[in-house]
Amino acid sequence: MIPEHYRKMLGQKSAIREIFAYGMERAKVIGPENVFDYSLGNPSVAPPEQFTQAMLDLLQTSDPLTLHGYSPSLGIESVRQAIADSLRRRFGIAYEARHIFPTTGAAGAVAHALRAVGRPGDRVLTFAPFFPEYRPYVEGAGLRLEVVPAHVEDFQIQFDELEKRLAPDVAAVLINTPNNPSGVVYTEATLRRLAALLKEKQREWGQPIYLISDEPYREIVFSDEPAPYPAALYPNTLTCYSFSKSLSLPGERIGYVAAGPDCAEAETIIEICGQISRGTGHNCPPSIIQLAVARCLDVTSDLRVYRTNRDILYKELTDLGFTCVEPGGTFYIFPKALEADAGAFCKKALQYDLLLVPGDSFGCPGYFRMAYCIDTDKVLRSLPALRKLAAEYR
Structure with missing residues (x-):
């Protein structure tokens, strides 16, 4: 049936x-x-031309059996280290390869992060307006999605509504900044207030509340300053990234989960992502795409x-x-x-x-x-x- x-x-x-x-x-x-x-x-x-050249060079100079062989279950070590090095340079956080798990785009990253930190029946809070596919991602992990109503004046977080919904059965808060569909970037003040509230509830309940930060549009900002990086403000953050938009590679399905080094059970979460991958048939993005984007971490389209x-x-x-x-x-x-x-x-x-x-x-x-x-x-x-x-x- x-x-x-x-x-x-x-x-x-x-x-x-x-x-x-x-x-x-x-x-x-x-x-x-x-x-x-x-x-x-x-x-x-x-x-960017760097990506095209990286693909050509890999095809022309690499041993084909190695290039097209299976990736390790947690991703190619050199790629994981390159991503960690890039994040450390940009955001001043001491990421290492053991904190990085390559995925099939941000969708794969969010799906893994939800399964890694939520138990069946737990709630996940997100904020309207939100990407509609969050619902199948959350429900597919056996969790329950609850949506905090929009603050339509500026599409920042409506904190009084968030506080009404916070309880010990909330495993994670899922944010998307810069935001699809509004285009709004959460301000540093918004993210600091969110971090303070979650830290307060963690102390009160004696358990972690994870922040899952969905960031495929991180590089597309219109101010002279980059978008605030949530993981720099809240240690228990799982950052979910995609190269689909920054490198214009949506069809290549490549992204990653980054567990903050000070995140509760950071290394265990990444190891668990590997086991989630086994159970869902994910089994890593293509090896050649992992290797190519690792050469393009400091450029965009x-x-x-x-x-x-x-x-x-x-x-x-x-x-x-x-x-x-x-x-x-x-x-x-x-x-x-x-x-x-x-x-x-x-x-x-x-x-x-x-x-x-x-x-x-x-x-x-x-x-x-x-x-x-x-x-x-x-x-x-x-x-x-x-x-x-x-x-x-x-």
Whole structure:
């Protein structure tokens, strides 16, 4: 018999993917250049040349049996050490190889982190707006996801609502900064307050509360200062990273879990990730991709286009009367719809071949997400359609 759990998931398909699939079909009719697809967060810039050269060099100079052989269960030691060295240089934290576990992207990292620190039935708290796939990640680990309502004025943490939900059955708090879908970067003040609260509850209950920090957009920030690094402010942090956005490699599925050196049972958690990998059939990312990204830890793709697109859309949306928090990073913007039902609003947008994602699945009904990782020319060409849509509500 097919498990009912997965049968139910068939009726809960990703709204993002379904809208993207609609766009693919629509493009066959009117041409892809005429579909203004803001649905999927797929990077629109090429990987850096260093990555291409690293792949070529590995293929041309490495022993093929070694290059294409199995990776150790915890990942290639030299890659783990290179990641640890990079994190130490950047953030001043004494990571070693034993604190790093390579994964298939940030999704794999979050899935491993949840299983490593949560027992079946424990709760995981996250904050709206949140990435919808957190729900299957959490539930797939036998845990329960509870969503703290959004502070829509700035999309920072609503601490009074968080405190209501904190109890000894909370194994972890899951954050995403810079945030998908809002583009908001948690301030250092927000993260310090969160750290202080979690430390207080740890002392009160005599048990660790883990902070799982999902950071695939860490490098896409629009200020001159980098985004605050949560693990530097709260020792019991498991950092989940992906190279999908920084190096424009979403299809290569490469990331890692980093357990802070002062995290409770840090080394045991990484060892446990290896056992989780056995049980889920994960068994490490491809060896060649691990080795290639290890040569590109200090570079990124040319990410400047995302700020350009942000500036164009933020100005246009606010000029048209949309309520919108200005994104501090990522390639997403999360305006309030011009009617209470964001699903109906996004359906109306399809009449103008604008593909927008309703905010309901992100835990924020009444809002919608635009993924502006598209060519700037297409952003500019989409503006008349956006104006026509807004005009319907005047």
